Amino acid sequence: MDDKRNIIMAVLLTGIILFGWPMLMETFFPDMANKNETVEAANASGNDQSDAGTPNVSTTPQVGADVAATTQVGKLRSVAAALPESPRIAIETPRLKGSINLAGAKIDDLTLTDHTIDLSKDSAPVRLFAPSGTKDAYFNRFGWAGEGVKLPDDSTIWTADKAKLSPGNPVTLSWANDNGQNFAITYSIDENYLVTAEQSVINRGASPIALNPYGLLSRTRDLDNVLPAEKSTWTIHIGPVGVFEGTANYDWDYDDVMEAGSKGADFNGTKGWIGFTDKYWLGALIPTGSGKIDAKFRSGNGDLFQAQISRDSAQIIAPGKVLKTTTRLFAGAKETVLLDTYKEKYNITLLDRAIDWGWFYWFEKPLFYLLHWLFEMVGNFGVAIIIMTFIVRGIMFPIAQKQFASMAQMRAVQPKMKKIQEKHKEDKQKQQQEIMKLYKDEKVNPLAGCLPIFLQIPIFFALYKVLMLSIEMRHEPFTLWIKDLSAPDPLTPVNLFGLIPFDPPAFLAVGILPILMGITMHYQFKLNPQQMDPMQQKIFSFMPWILVFIMAPFAAGLQLYWTVSNVLTIVQQKWLYSRHPQLKEQMAKDAEEKAKAKEAEAKG
Missing domain, CATH: 2.70.98.90 (Beta-galactosidase; Chain A, domain 5)
Structure with a gap:
């Protein structure tokens, strides 16, 4: 479980670096020379x-x-x-x-x-x-x-x-x-x-x-x-x-x-x-x-x-x-x-x-043609993105089922793992051998739950490229205030949704869609059954709100995809929890043990 948590945390932090760093550099350290390039050329x-x-x-x-x-x-x-x-x-x-x-x-x-x-x-x-x-x-x-x-x-x-x-x-x-x-x-x-x-x-x-x-x-x-x-x-x-x-x-x-x-x-x-x-x-x-x-x-x-x-x-x-x-x-x-x-x-x-198109050209072109076909069928690019999100999540659903089954198995062997860790806490090599034997005996694959994470990386990146590069989405409206899915969500509470005559800088102009994306991601993380240490818990609690600011300057089409995907993931998780009640039971038990540990630490 530690390995899996570390992998997930590394993937999420990598995503923040990859998508956030270029935005921060362009926001705070713009290339001022480019602004005067025409005048310099003329002179x-x-x-x-x-x-x-x-x-x-x-x-x-x-x-x-x-x-x-x-x-x-x-x-x-x-x-x-x-x-x-x-x-x-x-x-x-x-x-x-x-x-x-x-x-x-x-x-x-x-x-x-x-x-x-x-x-x-x-x-x-x-x-x-x-x-x-x-x-x-x-x-x-x-x-x-x-x-x-x-x-x-x-x-x-x-x-x-x-x-x-x-x-x-x-x-x-x-x-x-x-x-x-x-x-x-x-x-x-x-x-x-x-x-x-x-x-x-x-x-x-x-x-x-x-x-x-x-x-x-x-x-x-x-x-x-x-x-x-x-x-x-x-x-x-x-x-x-x-x-x-x-x-x-x-x-x-x-x-x-x-x-x-x-x-x-x-x-x-x-x-x-x-x-x-x-x-x-x-x-x-x-x-x-x-x-x-x-x-x-x-x-x-x-x-x-x-x-x-x-x-x-x-x-x-x-x-x-x-x-x-x-x-x-x-x-x-x-x-x-x-x-x-x-x-x-x-x-x-x-x-x-x-x-x-980048690294995932072989995957991005079919995704584009799917999105383009859906747009031709429904006549609204935003609706096409929503339908495509359902399709992508539907394709990923069998893998998600396996992930949850693996997580349920891991939860089931957690008490036995703790006993092994306590018994051999002075001998790490022996501890590792006994844990691997436990995995084998219980037919548990600790890495099975990581597969969807790795599969979703190319899927998300491919969708990012398709939605960012497609001129077919340029100036295409969705509904209400979203008139251009290729531009960031323009409605932001920073200026009271336009009531105050103030145009906030790009990194502060957080629209409605990025906020919804952050809220749904926060709730999604709340449903996450994985046990995390306090530091990881803090990182994951801040993660959705950091991503809100990182995603704010991106195209509304990408924000829409991510928000809808989060909602579908929440629905999917709730349904899968009903299929694996031991996950919720173990989560409740873990929460109770943590509360007791904190109470004992406070008294001590």
Whole structure:
């Protein structure tokens, strides 16, 4: 029993450390440098998020190299001011709206019409891409690297054959130099978030040329309109991401890329993709074909970052010949079903790993699909979470029965164990041998009761990841005051449930759901039949209230799951106690013995 109590205590304390420590660090020691990163970038380089104008074959595009003429140093433009500065063609799909900048052939204006910044009625749609020189600059560009050839750069004005890019309506941009080379980029787009860009070069010159097509994504570290407080944590990766040689890489963050500088970090291979991920959004470059590619993260002045892909070597284009390269751009929401669909349809290696599922990926995806199916059936994400909780607890019920049976057996042999401990208190080795013999004779497994604890760890962590990462839950209401299950419970007694005009700090804004979670957990621990020493008793009595504050900043969906799970556990425990009355009898007897011991100690 001592071993079991220690294991349970260790598991609970580990949970507090794992879930509580990141919250405490972010609450009391925020990274203040990030709050001023856009201003610092602007002061350092005019917030120039451009790439090089004419890179050569051996060097792919640099970050922030040559747009001093378009942005005054230290000054940022609004998106509304930047958009009319150059000719554009519209992008319009059922889920995207924006434009392509004909100066540089950049996709630098993109909003997600299905997703708003917040829940207010007049909330603007989420802006993913924004022009260079704006506060939230983030854009895509395709180009060519080469030597001895005049190439289009980020200021080249392209000619479009149509005024709008939409599903089933591709657009071709074209430009020609004075030496007989004709460049073209044909964009097509689907009804969701996938753009296909076919780059082509016709060499009408007299001599062969060597070119290397590339694609890039350039951005600042944060997008204030999208993720004002989101940072990469040990459970949720935000920042540079990619799949290289069949493995998802979450090891690089913005600070690592900054250390690598303009030289960058190379990830070469044959299949994969590269880009930047936020909690809910993704920008990714996906090469097609089977040839080798050179993928790279690099940084420029200030907090400016670039992800880029090119072929591993230049290709020779003889006179009269054509070089064509196709690359896909994903720019949108990380919807699990859609990512899986693209993965299968276009054979994109591990595109679903743009969501940082973590260690229990094999278990989390089925849980997500179960939750998603339930949501489609009932139409309310909160109700779907409750039903899923019933399902999970139902699956765990046979194991809980075995746990209680084991606990009943352990209680039954407790008097015999005490006699052995008293008889051999001077000989610990003999005491242990006799206890093991007792277990064998009585057919008791002291570790059987621990199995549900270990099984619930991956289940809870998997649910935590599913509920925290699923954009499908973002801005989904439950009932009454809970309008967004992806955000913390907003109703807190700290400000008398909104009656006092005061917004408490995150670590004090304890909502109704976390409080209910703490109350149910406290009652659940009260039903726990295990005998504990005074120190363990104190730890377990404080545990629910500590977890209330730890869980307060988490998504209401996770708080709802935990609260409902506690209620079901209480009901389950009461029913199982009725099946094993010896547990309650032993608990009453233990309580009586403890009371007598305390009374004797007080008198002594």
